[in-house]
Amino acid sequence: MSTHTLSVLVENKPGVLAHVAALFSRRAFNITSLSVGPTSDERVSRMTIVVDGASTPVDQVHKQLEKLVRVLKVVELDDDAAIERELALIKVSIQPDMRGELLDVAASFRANVVDMGPETIVLEAVCSPGRLDSLLEQLDRHGTCELVRTGLIAIGRGSGTITDEEAGLAVCA
Amino acid sequence: MEVTGAQALVRSLECQGVDVIFGLPGGAILPAYDPLRSSSLRHILVRHEQGAGHAAEGYAWATGRVGVCMATSGPGATNLVTALADAYMDSVPMVAITGQVPTAMIGTDAFQESDITGITAPITKHNELVTDVERIPAAIAEAFHIAASGRPGPVLVDLPKDILQAKSTWSWPPVLDLPGYRIPGRPDAERIAAAARLLHQARRPVLYVGGGVVKSDSHEALRELAETVQAPVTTTLMARGAFPDSHPLALGMPGMHGMYAAVAALQECDLVVALGARFDDRVTGKLAAFAPKAKVIHADIDPAEIGKNRTPDVAIVGDLRTVMGELARAARALVDSVGPTDTADWVATTAGWKRSFPLRYTQDSDGPLKPQHVVERLSAMTGGDAIIVAGVGQHQMHASQHYTFTKPRSWINSGGAGTMGFAVPAAMGAQVGRPGELVVAIDGDGCFQMTAQELATCAIEGIPIKVLIFNNGFLGMVRQWQELFYEERYSEVHLGTAIPDYVKLAEAYGCAGLRCEQSGDVDAVLEKALSISDVPTVVDFRTHDAEGVFPMVPVGHANDDIVLGPEFTAAEQRAAARKEVIAS
Numbered sequence: 034m035s036t037h038t039l040s041v042l043v044e045n046k047p048g049v050l051a052h053v054a055a056l057f058s059r060r061a062f063n064i065t066s067l068s069v070g071p072t073s074d075e076r077v078s079r080m081t082i083v084v085d086g087a088s089t090p091v092d093q094v095h096k097q098l099e100k101l102v103r104v105l106k107v108v109e110l111d112d113d114a115a116i117e118r119e120l121a122l123i124k125v126s127i128q129p130d131m132r133g134e135l136l137d138v139a140a141s142f143r144a145n146v147v148d149m150g151p152e153t154i155v156l157e158a159v160c161s162p163g164r165l166d167s168l169l170e171q172l173d174r175h176g177t178c179e180l181v182r183t184g185l186i187a188i189g190r191g192s193g194t195i196t197d198e199e200a201g202l203a204v205c206a
Numbered sequence: 207m208e209v210t211g212a213q214a215l216v217r218s219l220e221c222q223g224v225d226v227i228f229g230l231p232g233g234a235i236l237p238a239y240d241p242l243r244s245s246s247l248r249h250i251l252v253r254h255e256q257g258a259g260h261a262a263e264g265y266a267w268a269t270g271r272v273g274v275c276m277a278t279s280g281p282g283a284t285n286l287v288t289a290l291a292d293a294y295m296d297s298v299p300m301v302a303i304t305g306q307v308p309t310a311m312i313g314t315d316a317f318q319e320s321d322i323t324g325i326t327a328p329i330t331k332h333n334e335l336v337t338d339v340e341r342i343p344a345a346i347a348e349a350f351h352i353a354a355s356g357r358p359g360p361v362l363v364d365l366p367k368d369i370l371q372a373k374s375t376w377s378w379p380p381v382l383d384l385p386g387y388r389i390p391g392r393p394d395a396e397r398i399a400a401a402a403r404l405l406h407q408a409r410r411p412v413l414y415v416g417g418g419v420v421k422s423d424s425h426e427a428l429r430e431l432a433e434t435v436q437a438p439v440t441t442t443l444m445a446r447g448a449f450p451d452s453h454p455l456a457l458g459m460p461g462m463h464g465m466y467a468a469v470a471a472l473q474e475c476d477l478v479v480a481l482g483a484r485f486d487d488r489v490t491g492k493l494a495a496f497a498p499k500a501k502v503i504h505a506d507i508d509p510a511e512i513g514k515n516r517t518p519d520v521a522i523v524g525d526l527r528t529v530m531g532e533l534a535r536a537a538r539a540l541v542d543s544v545g546p547t548d549t550a551d552w553v554a555t556t557a558g559w560k561r562s563f564p565l566r567y568t569q570d571s572d573g574p575l576k577p578q579h580v581v582e583r584l585s586a587m588t589g590g591d592a593i594i595v596a597g598v599g600q601h602q603m604h605a606s607q608h609y610t611f612t613k614p615r616s617w618i619n620s621g622g623a624g625t626m627g628f629a630v631p632a633a634m635g636a637q638v639g640r641p642g643e644l645v646v647a648i649d650g651d652g653c654f655q656m657t658a659q660e661l662a663t664c665a666i667e668g669i670p671i672k673v674l675i676f677n678n679g680f681l682g683m684v685r686q687w688q689e690l691f692y693e694e695r696y697s698e699v700h701l702g703t704a705i706p707d708y709v710k711l712a713e714a715y716g717c718a719g720l721r722c723e724q725s726g727d728v729d730a731v732l733e734k735a736l737s738i739s740d741v742p743t744v745v746d747f748r749t750h751d752a753e754g755v756f757p758m759v760p761v762g763h764a765n766d767d768i769v770l771g772p773e774f775t776a777a778e779q780r781a782a783a784r785k786e787v788i789a790s
Binding site for chain 1: 323324327328331332333334335337352384385386387388508509510513514
């Protein structure tokens, strides 16, 4: 699946998420994930939106987002030039004879054990999207009971920041 | 100075230069109606909030200024939704002010509560629920700025009752805080130059003129450009009047019910110059087959329109008035330095198409009354000196096709949204915005019955619009589609001509009511209708129920498949398909 990652700075005001969600619904844009949180500037929130490029014209997503009054800036992050991470909490059932193997899998993905009971274990994993998929595949053999993912967040590599002009907007047509 | 939120609202509207509000009060907006009594603002009390919304649109279309409507919370606000959607589709500058339940009750399913900002997020340019009384002046000023600037559109401001009642300190002008709101700057000079070169080199150019030309008041630059490069001009449904229909380069309306010459010219041209137009499906027909031989220049103030439907060869983002002025100048410079454009053969061909395949209908003197005939007589009698307002459907197409428009802002209709019931209230708003001018709504009987209650508003407020009902007793356009695409299996389209009695209905509403059933009476009835200026006038034209709108491109087809209609012979239709000129 060809995905595109958009970092979107928005005003931290009520109704902004509704406007973004309404835009995606209104224009029939398909999103793979959306995460939102505060930035170092309390007036500004940052959304990371992953768009399915096969079904959705990314250029239109970009331009239509920029038209929203409360959207401050939209930057498409290039996979190669960005660090992409997702946090997952995974509850896995423990089968007595496979406990060691399960912990080995967790260790090899640098997933931490954050809760352990007699029947289940909760792992915390911070991975790139591809690596997370691999981990989940491994864990499936053990029996994943419950999974929660934050959705992708991403940041550009190097010294440039999203608020730099030169790091700025991908050029519109 | 201490004022209530309601007083701040009314003062803000006054300071914003508003002269009229169309509205209807109710519980949550009640505080705002109290200071309105002592305000210079004219409030026009409508009979349904949808009427207020369309009236604000009509006012905006006719004047270029922001139209204002006001309603209470819940159903009052939701009754504005159709008008907001309509204004959003047609980029009409409008501010809607709605009451909301008190902030402490939001989310509790309180009486007359609705999440109107949530509901209207996809159909407004912007909206805001105001939760701080001190913000009212800025919220209003921002709403007007956003509605009127860039690509215009509707903005809704939702005001909870307690915010309207709270005390605040009055101050004006407020500081606008819109860090994310961008209006395109000057157009790129290199792209203007590239566009001018393409235009100068083109042998078969067509200017595809959309509503943006009217909204940016750039009709003079359009004429200068067209005449300089000698390019034929098509004016879309949103742009009728932007270029005079009487001009030798005018091809009229393109699209599904466009003039043959306009449709064929776009199919055969080597360059499309889209000016404030958006490659709407009703213009392009099957998109992949639209203007297949053409390069495209696309100029628009909205960057998101560029490449949305058709990828241009040259894109120019900017205010069309500036773009068109600079494009006309650049083209003029090329003509002066290099020589005139070589489009004479092409202009002759398009003129030949106009002669060969004109609009055609037959009005027998003793036969059924044809709607086209009424429009043509109205056009002749007014000489283009009227503001024509239409809703959606056959009457709208006949009006757009057969009225000879000579100036911008003389045509108002529901273009993108296709809203039945638009015409009467929009005509009301247009008449309020341009008092003393002749405003004529051409309406279908189906459309008319959706918003006819605003006749009461017109009569009481002294708004002397004319309403010409093309009463064929059917939802005519739907009937036409059932005739053509459902083998005449008519389903739920017959309304009947006699109920209601439109003459009596008009009189009951305090309007003059006239009826016309024969073509021979059209002139006399129109003369009488146009002579009445003290009350609104309604004319019940009993028009032919089987009359279709032609030409027509069947939906989903390429524009090359244009059907001329029953008035043309099979030989003529074949010639049209081959894009021949058959009349000298």
